Amino acid sequence: MKLKQANSGSEVDERLAALMTNGNAIRVVTSAVEGTIGPKGLDTMLLGSSGEVIITNDGVTILDKMDVDHPAARMLINVARAQQAEIGDGTTTATIMAGGLVGEGVNQVIRGVPIARVIEGIRHGVALALEQIKDRAKHIFDIQDPILHRIAMIAGREYSDIAQLVIKAAGLIGIEKLRESSFKLSEIIFSQEGAENEVFMGVIVDKQRLNQDMPVKSSQAKVLVIDDALEPEEIGDEALSTEAGFKRYLELQNEFKTNVHKIVELGVKVVLVDRGVHNSAEEILTDAGIMVIQRVVPEELRRAADHVGARMIKRTGLKKDITNIASSLGLAKNVYEDEKLKHIRMLGGAGKPMATILVGAATKEVVGERQRIAKDAASSVQAAVKGGYVPGGGSIEIAISRDIAKTRDAVKGMAAYGVDCVIHALRRPLAQIVENAGYNPLEKVEDVIAAHANQNKDSLGIDCDTGEVIDMMTLGVVDPTTVKLHAVKAAGEVAIAILRIDTIIKKKEE
Structure with a gap:
């Protein structure tokens, strides 16, 4: 017991x-x-x-x-x-x-x-x-309600410049867009060392041109978005060692170059690629005066495609006829590389109107914190628009x-x-x-x-x-x-x- x-x-x-x-x-x-x-x-x-x-x-x-x-x-x-x-x-x-x-x-x-x-x-x-x-x-019924500025200030830890940026962007986007469940105001925020605070209609792709011989800017630009690598199809080393395999390799190389030339024939001025770009494609597109941006992160690739009205395709999509490929192209009034800030801007897209908040930071140590503060402010403003305060x-x-x-x-x-x-x-x-x-x-x-x-x-x-x-x-x-x-x-x-x-x-x- x-x-x-x-x-x-x-x-x-x-x-x-x-x-x-x-x-x-x-x-x-x-x-x-x-x-x-x-x-x-x-x-x-x-x-x-x-x-x-x-x-x-x-x-x-x-x-x-x-x-x-x-x-x-x-x-x-x-x-x-x-x-x-x-x-x-x-x-x-x-x-x-x-x-x-x-x-x-x-x-x-x-x-x-x-x-x-x-x-x-x-x-x-x-x-x-x-x-x-x-x-x-x-509840909030007017995007100009001054209480939204206070909400941005509180969530933004009393940084008035950040609060003003968020409220300006909210005004550009509008109350109906802010209430959409699929849209997040915080996702349009970027912070960069040396940048000036700015709100503009358009998107940022945080990459540079593939090489310096490509054009810095382009207007009325047809845009192709490839959700894939711009490279030939691969053949295994074992198959490549055979005569038939090597012949197939040459066929794929030639087919790939033919597909890349379709991009030139279509009058495309800007190409965004999810992954890498093959040397032969780079050479062809550079000679044609086309701006290529590779290894674009998926979120930025999607935003860019939505803004210019492009339908993302795989590299195999380039095998289709030119008319079919043309239907997937987007259009932007202006695309240019900001050489100081080392990113690409796409403005005046033919697709969904999009705003971008660019938060400046004096040093690289505060870039991340400034962006976190702005995202908190943006999230709170949108939450208040959706559900009140x-x-x-x-x-x-x-x-x-x-x-x-x-x-x-x-x-x-x-x-x-x-x-x-x-x-x-x-x-x-x-x-x-x-x-x-x-x-x-x-x-x-x-x-x-x-x-x-x-x-x-x-x-x-x-x-x-x-x-x-x-x-x-x-x-x-x-x-x-x-x-x-x-x-x-x-x-x-x-x-x-x-x-x-x-x-x-x-x-x-x-």
């Missing part, structure tokens, strides 16, 4: 140890990004094994570049990546709330609350939070936590302790924002809760310059609704998944 009791106790201790281990891993990940949130948030320096350095305030970049082995920590990082992929912003908020849910959930289990009841309460609280956020959303600065989470707290008594049994976890997690963003600003988070959170109750306003937060309670809407501090919705939903899902882990077993090697 004693042996059984010992084993039973050991099993309980082991399961609690698994929960504690996972909770500690989540706490480490959360601490890596929590210092960056809010207007007074600081930067993080990431050091690579070969000496490379990244200095950033971007939560998903920090999480993505962290050297992490713990499976629970990787789960949280994957949630941040999903938030970035889906919305493009709010990763730090999602991480902090997930950390708050897990941490408080562990505390409740240690106190004796069954894990099933904690999870039940978290599900209930998260569902209520999502409903409350949707109910409080304010709510008060920011942690204020909306405080309001929702108060409403959920009022319903706590109606929750059956010990699931109420799981609801407490959600209330705690919703108050974490404001607590961390004011802590990063140098104030006591306990004091300031209670000040805001009291102000919400006294003034019956759900937009009250803390001015990080003065420490005073202020209306975030008056201050112009707002967040896209979808950012908040996805952050709360993602935090709840990962917290439940981690809290459900009862035992950790090392898997044998297959």
